[in-house]
Amino acid sequence: MHTEALVQSILVPLFLILLTTVEDTLLQSVSQVGGVCKFSSESSLRRCRTPDGKICSGRGKCDCGVCICEATDPGKFYGPRCDCHDWVCSTYNGTTCNDRGYCDCGMCECDEGWFGDACQFQEECNLPSKKSKALCKNPEGVVCSNRGTCHCGSCMCNNKDNRGLVTGRFCECDDSECLDEDTGEVCGGHGQCYCGNCYCAPGWHGDKCEFQCDISPWESKRRCKAPDGKICSNRGTCVCGECNCHDVDPSGDWGDIHGDTCECDERTCHQTYDRYTDSYCTGHGQCNCGTCDCKEGWAGKKCEHPLSCSLSLESSMKKCQGTSNLPCFGRGQCQCGQCACYPPGDSRVTGKNCECDDRQCENISGEICGGYGYCSCGHCICEDGWFGKLCQFPRSCDLSEVQSKELCETSDGVMCSGKGSCHCGQCICRPQDWWVSGEYCECDDRECDKHDGLICTGNGLCNCGNCECWDGWMGNACEIWVGAEY
Structure with missing residues (x-):
């Protein structure tokens, strides 16, 4: 059965493409006599026009009533009016229709035994009810986030308006954030919404896919590529070949991140705990594209070391370093061999080298x-x-071994994602792999942002690849202090 489904998933799309090609060829041969189009220009364009008035959806040329679609990668637009593209069928895990069907002009045609807009639901279920319910619980332990029903370990989200705006593995996503305010369409009709974020079709950009570029996606990325090879230095969004840098300054003033490719990050010049005072280079230097140029009499990465100190910069840092790779364990400022822990007045950070x-x-x-x-x-x-x-x-533990293991299995039947052991229905992730976390050890905390060499800047907890900041801190890496003045 699996082999037959695989063959069908390969042959059917090929047949559809061949059929479309033959259809277009026949139409073109009928519409032309002796190489001359028998349609008037107006009639030809009418046959190529989409309901919204665009010729070949703006993605091709009209040749005697037939659209010749432009080739784009990845994939290509196709269909009578170049209005079909298989990216619409892509899923969160990077597959097309979860590898359980094929895409037909943006609609998943599922293999036998599967259903759903992404072929994510199995018609027959062999899972016990308790295990199915356990697989539908979000990290807070709520079944389908109270926004759907559980079917064979998968959440079927409630969508009363039939627009499919409640999505996600646990119905945790609100895709209404993707709606274009002017048209009311999801991602402006030019993209796919994943958990409140728009992923645009080739040639479209913007938060709601509202901008169309006159350059190819590859040329756009080339122009946005920083010297280190990263797009906008991983600190901005590339729109039509230009980088829109992420402004981490909540006051709305000039941001710390700037440059043609967002290559300048002046956060490295800040005393991270004191965001709103003149703390660039400790007040003893000028920040130039993330590097401190110190005034006379001062030295150090942030101009924090007075040359009048009897210790050299190296000796001062060594005294502050202790057993860490960072001075003051990254939790304080080294001043002539002594650590001043921050935030000031927070009794939870202590020790000679701020090691506690x-x-x-x-x-x-x-x-x-x-x-x-x-x-x-x-x-x-x-x-x-x-x-x-x-x-x-x-x-x-009051659970049997079988009951315990059932609660530790992921939806695909792997115990703790293969990265931990099961104890009383809970996964204990391998301690030697410090970055593995999550209810099923499914998370990689190496994806959490760093600042000054510390995950979440030491000002928050890494939760499944995202920084959860403590009170008074914000930013992707919890690097910005917005609490009370010191």
């Missing part, structure tokens, strides 16, 4: 050691009967 950070004992909700232990220099000391980095695992 008791914020590391807190979970996302601010609870210390899960309520089952106490914090000692950034490490949880658990009460009897509890263990784990945050004392989150009970040693006793």
